[in-house]
Amino acid sequence: MRRGTIGLLFFIILLAAGASFVVFWPNSGSGNGKPLYGINNPFTTTLGLDLQGGTRIQLEPAPNQGPITHDNMETTRQLLETRVNATGVKEPSVRLQEGFGSNTSIVVDMPKFSGNQEETLRTLLKTGKLEFWDTGTTATAQQNQRLDPKQYAQYNPGGKPLFTGNDLDPNSLSVGQNQQTNAYLIQFQMKNNGPAARFGSFTASHVGHYLTVTLDGTVVTSPVINGAITGPGTIEGNFTLNEAQQTVNILKVGALPVALQETSEQVIGGTLGAETINRSLLAGAIGLSIVALFMLIYYRLPGFLADIALILYSILTFAIFKLIGVTMSLAGIAGFILSIGMAVDANVLIFERVKEELRDGRLLENAIDIGWRRAWPSIRDSNISTMITCAVLYAFGSNFGATIIVGFATTLFLGVIISMFTAVVVTRTFLNLLVPTGVINHPALFGLPADALPSAKVAARRNSTV
Numbered sequence: 226m227r228r229g230t231i232g233l234l235f236f237i238i239l240l241a242a243g244a245s246f247v248v249f250w251p252n253s254g255s256g257n258g259k260p261l262y263g264i265n266n267p268f269t270t271t272l273g274l275d276l277q278g279g280t281r282i283q284l285e286p287a288p289n290q291g292p293i294t295h296d297n298m299e300t301t302r303q304l305l306e307t308r309v310n311a312t313g314v315k316e317p318s319v320r321l322q323e324g325f326g327s328n329t330s331i332v333v334d335m336p337k338f339s340g341n342q343e344e345t346l347r348t349l350l351k352t353g354k355l356e357f358w359d360t361g362t363t364a365t366a367q368q369n370q371r372l373d374p375k376q377y378a379q380y381n382p383g384g385k386p387l388f389t390g391n392d393l394d395p396n397s398l399s400v401g402q403n404q405q406t407n408a409y410l411i412q413f414q415m416k417n418n419g420p421a422a423r424f425g426s427f428t429a430s431h432v433g434h435y436l437t438v439t440l441d442g443t444v445v446t447s448p449v450i451n452g453a454i455t456g457p458g459t460i461e462g463n464f465t466l467n468e469a470q471q472t473v474n475i476l477k478v479g480a481l482p483v484a485l486q487e488t489s490e491q492v493i494g495g496t497l498g499a500e501t502i503n504r505s506l507l508a509g510a511i512g513l514s515i516v517a518l519f520m521l522i523y524y525r526l527p528g529f530l531a532d533i534a535l536i537l538y539s540i541l542t543f544a545i546f547k548l549i550g551v552t553m554s555l556a557g558i559a560g561f562i563l564s565i566g567m568a569v570d571a572n573v574l575i576f577e578r579v580k581e582e583l584r585d586g587r588l589l590e591n592a593i594d595i596g597w598r599r600a601w602p603s604i605r606d607s608n609i610s611t612m613i614t615c616a617v618l619y620a621f622g623s624n625f626g627a628t629i630i631v632g633f634a635t636t637l638f639l640g641v642i643i644s645m646f647t648a649v650v651v652t653r654t655f656l657n658l659l660v661p662t663g664v665i666n667h668p669a670l671f672g673l674p675a676d677a678l679p680s681a682k683v684a685a686r687r688n689s690t691v
Contacts, residue, residue: 233654241537244544268547272336273554273632276502279336281491283322284350286329287484298329301483308349309335311474331485336552348471350487351441353480355390358437359427366437366447368462380434387427392420395477400469401459409469411460411476421455429453438462440472441484505558512562513539516569524576526670530655531572538568538647542640551639557632564640570607571648574600579656580671590660597653604648611641 247268284305286293298321306319318334359380360366378384397414415421428436428450437447438460445462464472517535520528542561551557578596587595615638622630664670 247544353475356386357388425455560636568644
């Protein structure tokens with residue numbers, strides 16, 4: 226037996242046990258199962274919008290903003306996508322939708338985002354334009370009311386805000402709490418490359434004035450300046466904890482260049498749901514069974530070993546999907562099922578080459594080595610071609626918001642990589658285990674006729690000349 230075969234077999238067994246734990250053991254964190262010897266399994270299957278439902282929102286530019294370019298809308302889409310990702314939603318889709326003429330809207334799909342979450346949605350859709358205004362020495366700016374800058378033009382040169390959210394240091398933004406009232410607040414500090422000095426100078430020279438802070442034109446807070454602020458400051462505005470956290474995320478990302486208004490919102494049930502998942506699993510099981518049966522009938526003993534490797538491949542692939550959090554949409558499931566059929570392709574090439582070498586009189590060990598070596602270029606090139614195709618599909622799907630293509634390309638790409646591992650390591654290790662068993666004396670176990678193999682003496686003589 227080739228050196229290292231037993232070590233590889235032990236590694237494969239451990240790998241199979243770990244993958245089986247991730248796939249089959251109940252998720253103890255959900256309350257559906259118990260820890261295994263004190264070890265929790267926190268990995269769950271993440272489903273896409275088409276399988277588990279969620280929320281779909283359509284957004285259009287608010288009126289009276291002047292000309293809006295496609296670049297502005299694309300920047301808005303990117304910033305909005307960053308905001309949505311910050312909420313923890315898995316695999317959201319934020320895409321531009323071209324309408325008639327110059328009408329362009331943004332469609333946001335958020336899987337498993339439904340129910341009483343209006344507060345989060347309202348915060349997400351804010352433009353995020355934070356502004357600081359000097360509103361004089363009398364408290365006229367009322368909280369939660371729109372601020373009219375024209376009323377305070379004498380305090381703000383040019384009718385423009387003294388400071389904006391761009392002057393804030395993003396790393397200093399955080400959620401805090403008032404020690405006396407327990408109200409949530411936003412902690413901030415100005416950037417050190419100029420705004421901090423200007424802010425300190427302004428507050429020092431305007432003691433007694435009201436510094437009004439607005440978010441998207443609405444007054445958040447309007448405290449009186451009691452002294453120079455040269456370090457951290459706070460913004461208090463009757464925030465809930467969720468509002469404060471979302472507002473911090475918005476300020477860190479930056480203001481949207483285009484103000485948006487919501488034109489439609491719908492809670493989407495799983496358009497395919499549990500029934501389609503069950504049918505997909507059934508289709509996968511049938512496909513896997515047919516492939517396994519073909520390998521067993523045509524290749525006999527090597528086919529049986531390939532079937533074991535194929536089952537390991539399926540478990541290992543699905544375990545990796547759960548480990549890295551791949552979102553399984555219907556297209557993703559299709560990519561996974563397709564990869565099962567492709568996983569056996571390498572085994573077919575290897576087995577045919579091995580059979581040719583056996584017919585030529587090689588001993589089993591040499592036939593495996595030579596057959597694998599001659600089959601490897603075809604295996605390598607075909608799988609690399611598939612991976613390049615997946616990369617192109619992923620790039621186009623990401624750039625054009627086609628999440629269906631992204632899901633298909635992701636699962637197929639991962640499946641191809643893992644299939645190469647099972648063909649190169651698992652199947653070859655199983656074949657090497659056959660060498661000391663003497664199965665070479667039974668051609669039928671390789672799907673060969675009884676007279677297909679030369680005698681052992683002839684085989685030994687031919688192998689000695691290799």
